[in-house]
Amino acid sequence: MSIKKQYLKSKPICKVTFAIKPEDEATQVSVVGSFNEWNSEANPLKKLKDGTFKGTVDLEKDKSYEFKYLIDETVYTNEAEADALAWNDFAGAENSVLNV
Template identity: 60%
Template sequence: MAIKKQFLKSKPICKVTFTVPAAEAEEVVVAGNWNNWNTKAEPLKKLKNGTFKGTVNLESGQAYEFKYVVDGQWQNEVEADAYTWNDYAATDNSVINL
């Protein structure tokens, strides 16, 4: 798994590209507090090499919690900037700092 951040000079926006190697998976979605944890809002596209990839525009200067949903199973990003406890889910969420 990987995260790439591209900060725009003209706007306070960061293009965040999420990459998830999941060749056996049918569907990978990124859900986070920027999309109200919607498991349909940010689907990643499956590439020929079996990796799922997608880009989301997020406001710079913020921290966002997120997780991947791989065929219905919630997973953290191993390269996240941090992790934070979520009482509702009784597990950690990945954090990205922009």
């Protein structure tokens, strides 16, 4: 798993690239979070030949976002390289936190 941040000089935007290689064979992975209202269809990741899922999302700078990966619409998992973790009472679990 990994996160790559690329800040734009011309706009207050950070291009965040999410990448995850699920342990088990997966057919689809999405990144869901506070930036897309936890919508599993908003940011699907593309499957690469090596089994890694990857995608880029433009996020507004100087903000924090909570997120998780959704694997095959059933398994939520956190990012090991997240900036922090935050408890979510609604889910009864921790979410990954991304600071941009």
